[in-house]
Amino acid sequence: MIWLGIETANAPLSVAIVNENKVLAEVVQNIKLTHSVGAMPAIEEVIKKAGLLPADIEAIAVSEGPGSYTGVRIGVTLAKTFAWSLKKPLVGVSSLKVLAANASTSNYAICSLIDARRQNVYAAVYESGSLNTVIEDYHDHIDGLLQKLQQLNRPILFIGSDVEIYFEKIQHELGDLAIRAPYTMDLPRASELVALAQQMPLPAIGAVHEFVPQYRRIAEAEANWIKEQKKEQH
Amino acid sequence: MDNYILAIETSCDETAAAIIKNGTEIISNVVSSQIDSHKRFGGVVPEIASRHHVEQVTIVLEEALNQANMEPKDLTAVAVTEGPGLVGALLIGINAAKAFAFIHGLPLIGTHHIAGHIYANNLIQPMEFPLLALVVSGGHTELVLMREHGSFEVIGETRDDAAGEAYDKVARVLNMPYPGGPHIDRLAHEATEAVPFPRVWLEEGSYDFSFSGLKSAVINYKHNMDQRGEEIIPEKVAKGFQDSVVEVLTAKTLRAAREFHVKQVIAAGGVSANKGLRTALENAFKEEGIPFYVPPLKLCTDNAAMIGAAAYEMYQAGVRGNLAMNGRPGMELTSWK
Ligand SMILES: [Zn+2]
Numbered sequence: 001m002i003w004l005g006i007e008t009a010n011a012p013l014s015v016a017i018v019n020e021n022k023v024l025a026e027v028v029q030n031i032k033l034t035h036s037v038g039a040m041p042a043i044e045e046v047i048k049k050a051g052l053l054p055a056d057i058e059a060i061a062v063s064e065g066p067g068s069y070t071g072v073r074i075g076v077t078l079a080k081t082f083a084w085s086l087k088k089p090l091v092g093v094s095s096l097k098v099l100a101a102n103a104s105t106s107n108y109a110i111c112s113l114i115d116a117r118r119q120n121v122y123a124a125v126y127e128s129g130s131l132n133t134v135i136e137d138y139h140d141h142i143d144g145l146l147q148k149l150q151q152l153n154r155p156i157l158f159i160g161s162d163v164e165i166y167f168e169k170i171q172h173e174l175g176d177l178a179i180r181a182p183y184t185m186d187l188p189r190a191s192e193l194v195a196l197a198q199q200m201p202l203p204a205i206g207a208v209h210e211f212v213p214q215y216r217r218i219a220e221a222e223a224n225w226i227k228e229q230k231k232e233q234h
Numbered sequence: 235m236d237n238y239i240l241a242i243e244t245s246c247d248e249t250a251a252a253i254i255k256n257g258t259e260i261i262s263n264v265v266s267s268q269i270d271s272h273k274r275f276g277g278v279v280p281e282i283a284s285r286h287h288v289e290q291v292t293i294v295l296e297e298a299l300n301q302a303n304m305e306p307k308d309l310t311a312v313a314v315t316e317g318p319g320l321v322g323a324l325l326i327g328i329n330a331a332k333a334f335a336f337i338h339g340l341p342l343i344g345t346h347h348i349a350g351h352i353y354a355n356n357l358i359q360p361m362e363f364p365l366l367a368l369v370v371s372g373g374h375t376e377l378v379l380m381r382e383h384g385s386f387e388v389i390g391e392t393r394d395d396a397a398g399e400a401y402d403k404v405a406r407v408l409n410m411p412y413p414g415g416p417h418i419d420r421l422a423h424e425a426t427e428a429v430p431f432p433r434v435w436l437e438e439g440s441y442d443f444s445f446s447g448l449k450s451a452v453i454n455y456k457h458n459m460d461q462r463g464e465e466i467i468p469e470k471v472a473k474g475f476q477d478s479v480v481e482v483l484t485a486k487t488l489r490a491a492r493e494f495h496v497k498q499v500i501a502a503g504g505v506s507a508n509k510g511l512r513t514a515l516e517n518a519f520k521e522e523g524i525p526f527y528v529p530p531l532k533l534c535t536d537n538a539a540m541i542g543a544a545a546y547e548m549y550q551a552g553v554r555g556n557l558a559m560n561g562r563p564g565m566e567l568t569s570w571k
Contacts (some may be wrong), residue, residue, distance in 0.1 A: 036325045040332045040557040054337040069281065070322050073288045077326050081333035084292040085306070209293050219281040225274060 006188030008075035009067030009095035016190035017050040019108040023191045024050035035074045065090030066122040066216040073161040083208040090166035091197035096124040101192035102185040108157040115162035139216045161186045237310045241542030244327030247288035248280045251298035257546025261300035263539040266290045280320045287326035306338040313545030316344030317565025324561035343545040344555040351502035352542035354533040366496040368476025371397035373504030384571035390441025398505045402446035408468045421472035422507035429474035484514045501528045
């Protein structure tokens with residue numbers, strides 16, 4: 001089965017063509033280029049390099065979030081349009097799990113982390129090897145995450161470009177239990193995304209219309225509106 | 235051979251797709267509106283609009299093809315609104331259009347939203363040049379002169395609020411729900427008397443508009459009445475406001491039509507559905523002897539059919555986009571000829 005993988009949930013871009021267990025072509029980049037400009041040409045490039053036509057694609061995997069709202073939507077919009085146009089299944093994978101997959105052979109628990117601004121983070125912790133979830137997708141203040149990690153009381157490998165922002169604080173709280181992944185693992189890879197998608201059941205082809213990004217947060221306006229409603233009730 | 239353009243529009247709060255034959259015939263026209271989702275916020279919330287677009291975009295595309303009973307291989311090109319608009323919203327349509335065009339090997343055309351509003355008229359009767367278009371919507375108030383297809387000269391525009399924006403703000407003052415335009419229009423028609431509000435003409439000879447002063451005058455009026463403990467009569471306020479807007483829009487459009495000896499005047503954009511404005515323009519141009527047209531409501535508000543109509547002329551002129559197309563929230567209306 002020939003897969004197209006699309007990962008645009010955060011600043012880095014990755015797209016790949018994978019045939020069964022062979023990566024035919026992959027783009028991984030982390031340059032100042034918006035996904036709306038870069039993603040579609042990159043997809044064209046990997047399909048061409050693999051010597052394929054768009055119609056040869058048999059399944060699509062997309063990083064469904066969390067991450068930048070706009071970034072997630074660009075990937076999901078492209079993925080939905082491919083899946084719907086080609087009448088092929090679409091599988092969504094957590095962007096945090098995609099990141100963690102880079103370090104799946106590590107000896108430690110893996111914490112992938114994405115900055116959500118104002119000291120908030122998206123993070124999750126996985127077992128090495130199996131990538132089974134140790135801590136579910138977390139979205140909140142970094143301090144809350146560190147508390148949870150302290151309770152684990154085991155060495156944790158931190159992965160992702162945004163780890164830089166918080167690593168001093170992380171080390172301060174966790175000491176030697178905090179291990180920084182090599183920077184070469186920090187960019188998510190669409191091939192890993194596809195590999196994760198291959199382990200998941202293929203959804204029905206008609207389900208593509210209902211596919212939605214996993215923002216993990218409601219829109220700010222909505223949150224404020226709910227707050228206002230609550231105030232009025234009291 | 236017939237030309238079929240699949241057009242996509244997601245610049246604000248409508249997710250829309252349409253198929254247009256030879257630039258003038260609507261084969262299908264699908265609009266998924268989000269108004270109900272934005273009502274409680276009193277206006278369009280960009281993040282929520284973007285979330286809706288990503289949920290709706292493949293659905294409206296499928297619906298447009300189904301209604302037309304067509305397949306991608308029957309299409310000539312794909313068109314999409316490139317700007318102006320809400321950037322996050324534009325990006326959904328643009329990325330769907332790019333993927334669709336690439337998959338099916340179709341040319342891609344990035345269209346200006348206002349060019350679309352103007353070309354909605356080409357779906358009703360052929361445009362004749364020189365042509366003057368009054369574009370009035372929640373985001374725009376512009377007088378555009380066209381000397382031929384694809385040629386645009388913005389001869390006047392608003393210096394502050396768009397007419398539709400002023401309508402929404404005044405509606406809020408009168409405790410009317412969003413979108414406020416239709417409510418003001420209705421109230422104004424129920425009134426016999428009007429609160430006198432100023433007309434803003436700007437400098438001699440200018441075709442520009444300004445509505446923020448008028449909006450402030452309405453707010454001040456309400457404030458003064460409140461302080462005196464008097465109730466305002468919403469109908470009278472609505473009529474006073476609408477009379478001012480309509481008088482200025484009509485007078486400037488008429489003066490421009492005379493100066494440029496236009497053969498046709500058209501109104502475009504959501505606010506052109508306003509009855510007060512429509513009637514005033516109709517009467518003025520009937521008297522002047524210049525043909526005046528407004529597209530039906532469905533084509534006044536945001537839709538993709540209008541994008542397909544404009545894109546047809548761009549296609550004929552050889553305009554093509556590419557897979558690196560980005561959203562252009564502040565895109566200017568420039569000629570493609
Ligand atoms: Zn519009």
